[in-house]
Amino acid sequence: MNWKTIGHIDDIPLRGARCIKTPGMNIAVFRTSENEVFAIENRCPHKAGPLSEGIVHGKAVTCPLHNWVISLENGMAQGADEGEVRTFELRNENGVLSILLDHPMMVAAE
Numbered sequence: 001m002n003w004k005t006i007g008h009i010d011d012i013p014l015r016g017a018r019c020i021k022t023p024g025m026n027i028a029v030f031r032t033s034e035n036e037v038f039a040i041e042n043r044c045p046h047k048a049g050p051l052s053e054g055i056v057h058g059k060a061v062t063c064p065l066h067n068w069v070i071s072l073e074n075g076m077a078q079g080a081d082e083g084e085v086r087t088f089e090l091r092n093e094n095g096v097l098s099i100l101l102d103h104p105m106m107v108a109a110e
Contacts, residue, residue: 003091003098009037010095017052017061022101027088028052029097030072032059038072039090039099045070045083 012018012031019042020027028042028051036059042052049065059072069078075085089100 002101004101005096005098007097008095009035009092009097012037015056017054017056019052020099025086026052027099028061029090029099030056030061032056032072037090037092037097039088040070040072040075041085041087043085044068045077045085046081051085 044063
């Protein structure tokens with residue numbers, strides 16, 4: 001498995017996000033008000049809005065473009081909307097965050 005250290009949990013504000021870029025896609029790493037962290041593809045399945053700029057509430061984020069609500073846990077659109085984004089496994093070891101990048105196109109990013 002290819003775990004890549006991406007920073008410290010304190011680098012992400014509560015109910016906020018930071019982006020990491022890979023050759024294959026941009027990934028948004030979110031921190032909830034409960035200090036949980038999630039990583040999902042940084043594009044809404046509706047019109048590719050930047051989810052990292054959305055509002056985090058509970059374990060979901062609302063897209064800033066058209067208010068689609070996306071689950072941070074499974075990447076699925078909520079309510080009547082349909083679609084999903086890719087999710088990524090994160091590790092939090094004493095505040096140091098690592099992400100599992102399992103595709104060769106993502107691993108090349110440094």
